[in-house]
Every structure is written in structure tokens, then in C-alpha cells.
Amino acid sequence: MADTTSDTGPSVFTADVLVVGMGIAGACASIEAAEAGATVIALEGASGPGGSSAQSGGEVYLGGGTATQRALGISDTVEDMRAFLTAALGPNADQAKIDEYCAGAVEHHDWLVDHGAVFNHKLWDTPTWMPGDDSGLMWMGERAEPYASLAKPAARGHRPPGPNFAGNLLMDSLVATAEKAGVDLHCDVKARSLIVEDGRMVGVRATQFGEEREYRATGGVVLATGGFVDNDRMLEQWAPQQLGKDKVSDGRDDGSGIEMGMEAGAAVRRMHQTETAMLIIPRLVVGSMLVDGDGHRFINEEVYPGLYCHAAVHHRRPPVWVIIDEKGIEDVPENELWGMQPMHAAETIEELAADCGLPADALADQLRRYNEGAARGEDPQFGKSAQWVRPLEPPFGAYPTGAGGPDTFNGLPLKAQGFTLGGLHTDLDSRVLSRAGEPIPGLFAAGRCTHGLHGDGYISGTSLGDGSFFGRRAGRGAAGATGAAGTDGASAAADAVGSVQA
Numbered sequence: 041m042a043d044t045t046s047d048t049g050p051s052v053f054t055a056d057v058l059v060v061g062m063g064i065a066g067a068c069a070s071i072e073a074a075e076a077g078a079t080v081i082a083l084e085g086a087s088g089p090g091g092s093s094a095q096s097g098g099e100v101y102l103g104g105g106t107a108t109q110r111a112l113g114i115s116d117t118v119e120d121m122r123a124f125l126t127a128a129l130g131p132n133a134d135q136a137k138i139d140e141y142c143a144g145a146v147e148h149h150d151w152l153v154d155h156g157a158v159f160n161h162k163l164w165d166t167p168t169w170m171p172g173d174d175s176g177l178m179w180m181g182e183r184a185e186p187y188a189s190l191a192k193p194a195a196r197g198h199r200p201p202g203p204n205f206a207g208n209l210l211m212d213s214l215v216a217t218a219e220k221a222g223v224d225l226h227c228d229v230k231a232r233s234l235i236v237e238d239g240r241m242v243g244v245r246a247t248q249f250g251e252e253r254e255y256r257a258t259g260g261v262v263l264a265t266g267g268f269v270d271n272d273r274m275l276e277q278w279a280p281q282q283l284g285k286d287k288v289s290d291g292r293d294d295g296s297g298i299e300m301g302m303e304a305g306a307a308v309r310r311m312h313q314t315e316t317a318m319l320i321i322p323r324l325v326v327g328s329m330l331v332d333g334d335g336h337r338f339i340n341e342e343v344y345p346g347l348y349c350h351a352a353v354h355h356r357r358p359p360v361w362v363i364i365d366e367k368g369i370e371d372v373p374e375n376e377l378w379g380m381q382p383m384h385a386a387e388t389i390e391e392l393a394a395d396c397g398l399p400a401d402a403l404a405d406q407l408r409r410y411n412e413g414a415a416r417g418e419d420p421q422f423g424k425s426a427q428w429v430r431p432l433e434p435p436f437g438a439y440p441t442g443a444g445g446p447d448t449f450n451g452l453p454l455k456a457q458g459f460t461l462g463g464l465h466t467d468l469d470s471r472v473l474s475r476a477g478e479p480i481p482g483l484f485a486a487g488r489c490t491h492g493l494h495g496d497g498y499i500s501g502t503s504l505g506d507g508s509f510f511g512r513r514a515g516r517g518a519a520g521a522t523g524a525a526g527t528d529g530a531s532a533a534a535d536a537v538g539s540v541q542a
């Protein structure tokens with residue numbers, strides 16, 4: 041693509057479409073734009089592509105009857121997927137984005153597979169963060185109440201064929217596809233600001249090893265720069281609850297794309313929403329009582345782990361503990377227990393409560409109620425499935441969680457961790473909207489630099505999911521393939537830009 045280096049100014053590169061950031065949103069945007077016939081330059085601030093996407097579990101939330109689900113004999117509908125996500129990602133989830141995402145999920149599955157993703161026809165059937173094998177499908181708590189009553193359960197966590205953190209497999213195939221489609225990838229190039237001409241976004245100013253560059257796009261610019269969890273200044277402003285917690289990212293979620301968009305007049309949405317995780321073993325938790333600092337259970341331990349982590353960290357009185365017995369620990373397959381022994385063990389629940397700093401009477405009462413129901417194979421409090429309900433018997437054990445309590449356990453830091461879910465306000469065509477609600481001409485965005493489907497809740501697979509889904513739309517829009525790159529809203533955006541620069 042054109043490089044018009046001059047003696048006096050920065051090197052200038054030009055393409056039809058400019059994509060900033062080469063994680064999953066950028067990769068999918070690049071592929072779609074290139075396949076629509078556009079010339080594409082993709083900028084990546086790191087020395088290679090992948091971003092947080094490549095470090096992730098690689099889980100993509102898809103359903104409605106995907107080929108992978110069907111091959112495993114799992115029936116599903118768009119309506120059930122929609123009902124589950126609306127409840128699990130809420131309250132305050134983005135209903136319009138959820139609707140669109142669910143309606144397109146089967147097609148999106150096939151597109152990912154056509155572009156290199158592999159989802160083995162093998163189901164991981166028990167609660168986990170990440171399967172330790174090459175299973176291509178997993179549950180994300182769909183069988184747990186209250187969700188099971190709202191939507192017919194179906195496993196929807198599609199994942200690449202590798203153990204644990206398999207996101208690199210997904211990203212390797214998408215990046216290879218992008219390169220094959222002719223996408224010109226420029227690494228070690230950090231975009232610094234958008235270039236605005238007559239109210240339209242026409243490129244970015246960037247640096248590579250301190251040298252200034254200009255990248256120009258005749259069609260559109262796609263921001264796909266990830267979230268802002270690595271930027272404490274932005275966390276302080278927008279999501280202070282995340283300060284001091286560990287950061288789930290590749291270390292480059294500095295919010296630069298969000299701030300570039302805001303400087304160009306973009307609105308932001310849901311900036312306070314964050315994903316939360318803790319060093320906690322889902323297979324252990326599901327057979328336990330998860331109790332808060334008042335000694336009370338507060339959730340069905342069978343739901344997607346991120347949901348009880350979020351509730352524990354943000355909505356309950358600390359410290360939160362996993363209360364279990366010997367059989368509960370023995371029931372966890374050794375390779376899923378990570379060698380973890382309980383921090384405290386005691387013959388009586390009162391003794392255990394004292395060790396954990398919990399009120400003894402309340403914990404004893406909670407255990408009595410739990411065991412009464414469990415003796416009948418029921419969980420009257422939260423409806424945990426009979427498979428996971430059993431009276432807990434002495435001796436008891438307690439595991440800390442990272443929501444209050446000790447700072448370290450088994451030599452590991454016990455800190456809640458997470459990433460941000462809010463960002464630039466985008467419409468269903470991935471156009472970035474101004475504060476007046478108008479599309480900013482020439483500007484598209486997707487992935488964690490935008491607000492996704494999420495409200496208060498997070499289910500694994502919905503970040504790679506919405507990033508890839510709306511990334512594709514951003515790429516098509518910037519290439520002019522959807523008509524979304526038009527000049528509607530030019531004046532409103534120009535006004536917004538004017539007010540920011542004033």
C-alpha cells in the first residue's frame with residue numbers, strides 16, 4: 041500500500057480501510073474488509089498480532105443450533121439463547137445487540153469455521169473455567185437455576201482444540217486467514233490520534249519506535265484496540281471498583297482507542313461494567329456452600345463461575361469462603377483441583393467458622409438448612425441441581441476466595457481479577473456514535489474498546505463472541521460493503537468534534 045515518504049513530513053500510508061489493533065475484533069474486521077474487495081492496513085502496537093484474544097481461553101459463546109451443537113445432538117433455538125443471555129448478562133444488558141448477536145450466531149459459527157476456527161465435536165460436561173483437553177463445546181451454567189427455568193439449557197461455549205488457554209489457536213487461524221486475504225499488517229505501530237477532515241475520520245497519526253507516521257483510509261477507520269483495564273487513570277474515572285485488582289489482559293488494554301474516539305466526539309456506554317474472576321475451582325464450588333461474611337449462601341453455586349465471582353466481590357460482605365467436606369474434595373478430579381488443599385479444616389462447623397472469621401451461629405444455621413434440603417436431593421434456597429446437592433458432613437474444610445480474607449493461599453496471590461466491558465457507543469452496524477447519537481462518518485469500532493452485549497453480568501465467550509461478530513460488521517462497513525460508511529450524521533459529528541476541540 042502507498043508509502044509517500046517525504047523529506048519534511050512523516051511517512052504516509054494509504055489504504056481503503058485502516059484497522060487499529062489486531063486482536064479478534066481487528067482480525068475479523070480485516071478479513072471482512074479484504075474479502076469485500078478493500079485494500080486493508082492493520083496496525084498493531086505490539087510486535088505481533090493477537091492481543092488479549094490470543095492469551096484467552098478461546099471460548100466463543102454461540103448457539104441457536106450451530107453445526108457443532110447439532111453434531112453433538114444438542115438442540116437449541118435463537119429464542120433460548122437470547123433468553124439465557126438476556127438474564128445472565130443483565131441487568132441492563134444491551135438488548136438490541138443481544139438480539140442481533142443471537143439471530144446471527146449460527147451464521148457466525150459457520151463463518152469462523154470457514155475462516156480457520158476448529159470446534160471439535162466433543163463436549164466437556166462439568167463446571168470449569170476452561171477444559172483441560174481439546175473439547176470443542178462446554179457449558180456456561182445454562183443448566184443452573186434461575187436460568188434453566190427461563191430458557192431450555194444448551195451447551196453454547198464453543199472453543200478451540202487445546203487445553204485451558206487455547207485462544208492462541210483461534211487467533212493463529214484468523215490472523216493467517218487475514219494475511220492470506222491480503223491484509224497488510226504493520227506491527228510495533230501505535231496509533232496516537234484520529235485524523236479528522238470535514239467531520240470525517242480519514243486516518244490516524246501513529247508512531248513506530250518514536251518515528252511519526254500517518255495512515256490514511258479512503259473508506260473508513262476501525263478501532264479494535266481492546267479495553268482499558270491497564271489504565272488506572274481511566275479506571276479511577278470510570279470503574280474504580282476495579283482498581284487494585286489483578287488485570288485480565290495482555291498488558292496493553294490502555295484505553296487508547298476509546299480515548300481517541302472520545303476526542304473525536306464519540307459517546308461511551310457502560311464504562312463501569314467489568315468482568316470479575318477469582319482463583320476458585322468451579323468443580324469444587326459446585327459441590328460446596330459458597331458463603332459470604334454473614335455466613336449466608338447468596339447464589340446457586342452451579343451458575344457460570346464469573347457470575348458468583350462478580351456477586352462475591354461486588355455485592356457481598358467479605359470474606360467469602362467455600363465451605364466443603366472431605367467427600368466434596370475427593371469428588372473433584374485430581375487434575376482439576378490444582379493440588380489445592382483447604383486452608384482450614386475442622387471437626388465442627390463452629391470451629392471452622394472461627395478459623396474463617398465467620399459468625400458461627402449463622403454458618404451453623406446455614407449448614408443445617410442446606411443439609412435438610414440436600415437430604416431430599418433439593419436446594420430450596422437456590423435450586424441447585426440434584427446432581428450437585430449432598431449433605432455436607434464433618435470434618436469440614438474451607439477455601440478462601442479472593443473476596444476478602446487472606447491475601448495469599450498455597451503460595452498464590454488471592455486477588456480478584458477482571459477486565460473492562462464498557463467503551464465507545466456503537467450501533468448494530470458497528471458505527472461509532474457521537475454524543476448526539478449520530479454515526480461519526482468514517483469511524484467504526486468493535487471488541488472491548490466498545491460496549492458489548494453486557495450489563496452487570498458476564499458469561500465467558502461473549503467477549504470474543506461480540507468482538508468477532510461486530511468486528512466483521514465494522515470491517516464490512518468501513519469497506520463500504522453495507523452502506524454504513526456513508527456521510528449521514530457528518531454535521532452532528534463535526535459539531536461534536538468542534539465542541540471537544542474548543
Ligand SMILES: Cc1cc2nc3c(=O)[nH]c(=O)nc-3n(C[C@H](O)[C@H](O)[C@H](O)COP(=O)(O)OP(=O)(O)OC[C@H]3O[C@@H](n4cnc5c(N)ncnc54)[C@H](O)[C@@H]3O)c2cc1C
Nearest residue numbers: 061063065085091092093096097099231266487488501504
Ligand atoms: C487470560 C484471559 C482469558 C480470557 N478468556 C476468554 C474467553 O475464553 N472467552 C472470551 O470471550 N473472552 C475471554 N477473555 C477476554 C477476551 O480475551 C478479551 O476481552 C478480548 O480478546 C478482547 O478482544 P479485542 O479484539 O477487543 O482486544 P485485544 O484482543 O486485546 O486486541 C487489541 C489489540 O489492539 C492493540 N492496540 C491497543 N491500542 C493500540 C493502539 N493505540 N495502536 C495500535 N494497536 C493498539 C493491542 O496491542 C492488541 O493487540 C480472556 C482474557 C484473558 C486475558
